[in-house]
Every structure is written in C-alpha cells, then in structure tokens.
Amino acid sequence: MTIKRVGLIGVGLMGHGIGKNILDKGYHLTVMAHKNRGPVDDLIAKGAHERNNAIAVAKESDLVILCVTGTPQVEGLIYGEYGLLNAVRDGLIIADCSTAEPDSTKRIAVDVEAKGGHFVDTPMTRTPKEAAAGKLGLMTGGPQAVIARIRPVLDCFADTIVHAGPVGSAHQLKLINNFLSICHAAVAAEAITVAAKAGVDMNALKDIVMAGGAASVMFGRLINVPLHDDDSAAQFAIRNARKDLRYYTNMTEQLPVTSFLAETAHQMTVMADNMGYGDRFIPRLIDVLMQVNGVKK
Template sequence: MTTIAFIGLGVMGLPMATHLVAAGHDVVGVNRRPGPRDQLVRAGGRAAADAHEAATEADVVITMLPDSPDVEAVMLGDDGVLAHMRKGALHIDMSSIAPSSARRVAESARAVGVEPLDAPVSGGQAGALAGNLSVMVGGERSTFDRAEPVLAVMGTTVRYLGPSGSGQTVKAANQLVVAGIIELVSEALVFLHAYDVDLPTATSVLAGGLAGNRVLDLKSAGMLAHEFEPGFRLELHHKDLTNLLDAARSAEVALPVGSLVAQLLGAAKAQGSGALDHSALLLEVERLSARNIARR
C-alpha cells in the first residue's frame, strides 16, 4: 500500500483518486470544495485540511489542476508543497500544463530531493471513470519505473516518452488533434444539416468508414442533441491550445490549422460556451453559418 496525496478532485481527479483507493492505496484527498473530498472519504479514502498536511506523509503526491499557474502556485515557493514533501517521494503532475512549466516544476522538485514526473492524461471524464485513460509520461526513466504501478491503476495506455516536459509536449499534440477533429466533425454536421440529410444515419455511416474517429463515437450523440454536459470543458481545451501555440512558437513550428481552431475555441469561449463540453465548438460553427442542427 502506498500513501498518495491527491490534489485536485475535479471531474477527472475524483474518479482517478477513487480507482487508487479501490486498488488498495491509502489516498488522502485535497480539494477546495468539500463535496468531492466527502465523496472520496465515502469511497474509502481520507481527506486533508490542506495540501501541506497531505504531502507531509505521502509517498506520492499527484496534482490534477487546471493550468500551469495553479500547479506552480501549489507546488513551488518557500511554502509550496515541494517544501513539505519527504526526500525520495514522487511528484506526479497529471494536469495539462505548458511543457516549459512542467520543466520548471521538475527542476524545483529535484532541487529538494523529490522525484518528478509530468504525466498528463487523455480520455476525458469517461476515461477517468472507466480507469482506461491514456497516460503520457516525462521524467527520469527510473522514476517512471517506480510510478508505473500507480499510473496503471488509472490508465490502460501508460507510456514513457522521455525527459521532463515530454509528457506535456505529447499531450499538447493530442489536444491539437482532438480540437481539429471536433472542428471538422462540427463542420460536417452543419454541412449535412444544410442539405436535410438525416444526421444520426449520416454519423453512423461516417463512423464506420475511414472518417471514423473517437469524437464521432463518443460525442456525436450529444452534439446532435445539443447536450454539452462537460466531460472536458471548452475553456480548458482553449487553454491547452494556447500552451501548444506558445511551445510551437518557441520551436519555430508552423501550426496554421491549430492556430485557426484555437481562435474558434476562443470565440466560442467569448460567446459564453467556456464551461460547456469542448464539443460545444459546434455552437460556434452554427453561429458562423446561422444554423442550428438540433432544429429543422
């Protein structure tokens, strides 16, 4: 049994932490809102008053927070979580943050004797609930080997990718592909609607051919019904593409389609869709076309 401090019990973090409890680990949850902490306790975990208390006794600290500033605010500084962790403990950041931020946090961890990994995930809320996330890991190989049994509880695809920041770099590429596919699926649905094609039938045909993809499999029914309960919030996907474009500029890599999709996500967020599922990018395509595929 490993003592794990899990910081950030959101729509992804809570089910991930619950899987760790079910696997026999001693999981201490930290969250701003008490509701998720209470749910973790009911599942057999424990709750801590703050991150410092949880980190002091932990063999592993996992962070699952919204963005780079959140991770750095929690972990760094004279009174950050790293200052309260035991030497030789692991810090696994499973948030989606900028690769440069992941490297900064890793350097600070090593300076105090903590072994860091950046291990962002893909699969959304459904993957977190099912325990079949894809986990992309950067850091020292020996640290990955120590952490792999813990990561395997939460994901079925767990891969070591290279030094610190590598996991976040691959996650950024993942978010580029996913956002691009959501945009293209949205455009296809609006196009088909304009010609009075039966959309459920059309999406099933598309899903069965070379155009088939996970967005069609998992998101199309909600898109057709205009049901956008967030599995992954649009505003967070916009944040991820902002991090991606910053990293691309640093490497002098051109991402013309990615830049356009980032603008469309930003426009959708500005129109009030930020708290909806990222498949609500459809609403922006509908606005541009003055159409609503949920109505005839």
C-alpha cells in the same frame, strides 16, 4: 522505497475516479480540500483523509498526484505560500497529471530535485468515465527508475501507459495529442453545421462518414449533438480546449514550427468562450457555429 501513501490534489471530474481506484487498491490516500464537496466527501466516505493545504498533503504522502487545470494552478501548488516545494524531502515524488506547458514542467523538476525529490509529468487521455473505470491512458516523462517506483499506483487508474522520455516530454506529447483531438472536433463541428444548413439527413451523414476514411472518434461523439442533443460523450470544457491549444501554439512558436490549423481551432474556442460557451463541453462547438451561421437546431 515502495509507495504506500498517496496524496491527491485536484479531486474533480477526473481526480475523483483516480482517487477511487487508488483507494480500491488499498493505498492510504490523502486529498486536499476543494470547494466542490461532492467528489471529496465521496472519497472520504470510502476511507480517504482530507487536509487543507498542499504541505499537509505532502507530509502524509510518498507520492503526490496533481490533477488540476493547467500551468498557473500547478505553479501555485509548487511555489505558493503553502506550496509543495516547502515540503519536498528526499524521495518524495510529485506526478503531474495536468495538461501543462513543458518548459514550466522542466523548471519545476529542477527545483524539486534540488531539494531531494522528483517531479514527473504524467498527463492523461480519455474521459471521466474511463477515470472511474480505472482505464485512463497516461503518458509519462521522467527517469525510468522514478516512473517504475510509481508504476503500481498509476496502474490503479490507467490501462495504457506510455513512457515519452525525460521530464517534459509527456506534456509535449499530451499537447500534440490534444491538438489532434480538438482539431478533429472543430472539423467535425464545421462539417455538421454545413450539413445542417444544407438539409442533409444526420443519420445518413453519420452512416457514410463512420464507414469510410473520414471517420474519427470525435466525429462519432459530436454527431450525437444533432441526433440526440447529447454532448456527454466528450466531457471536456471548451475553455480547457482553448487553454490547451494556446499551450500547443506556444510550444510550436518556441520550436519554431508553423501551426495554421491550431491557430484556427484556437480562435474557434476563443469565439465560443466569448459567446458564453466556455464551461460547455467541446461538442457544443456545433451550437456555436450554428448560431453564427444562422442555422436552426
């Protein structure tokens, strides 16, 4: 069955770009009401329809895309009083673009399939800028036939799509990817803080690091904080980084595998959150470390 009607729950920084590109490709789009009216109202102005709960969205959709914070929000949307599980019918597909815990993903998939539907994990990489441009990176987990059915919709907002394996494997891959990204940011924040306290010229630091083996995308983004007081190149909240690292260390503990660096980076995000930086973007780990170490900006 060809997907013609798409539902979107979670119209935030990333979800707005996803919805815009789905509309641009001519799909019927239904979004769920959200307290942040700006992105929702913009999609409605572009032709989207709005409904007040997840059941109502599902009833008008062949595919429902979730783009929320994490596992508690996903489970609430599935199992809550007006949850999607109450609206699952033969052939309905739910694709979870959130960063979530793999074991929860697998359990939800079993429950959705028992009612005739499909639940697949399709977490994202990159930023709101790429979401708006239709150039997100996606990992997919689930049966190949189900992924093939929704692939035309995914192609609306992603230019890199990797199939990770069965349900849950994409969320595993996402957690590993985010561990690398966040730890790169933590290392870069510490290096920049040390350089600042030592009086190293920041332009010289940028030039030498980015020209050699120490270069990383995250360093290239974070160095804009001391140079230009600009954190816009990595629009990812520290509180979300804290959550993702905890999901990652939960996974490593269950395997079990040691994860010394992840625990250290997680504690850095906990400290930052406790200091009031939870809603700030990840490059502001530099401000946290500078404050702790008595470095003047």
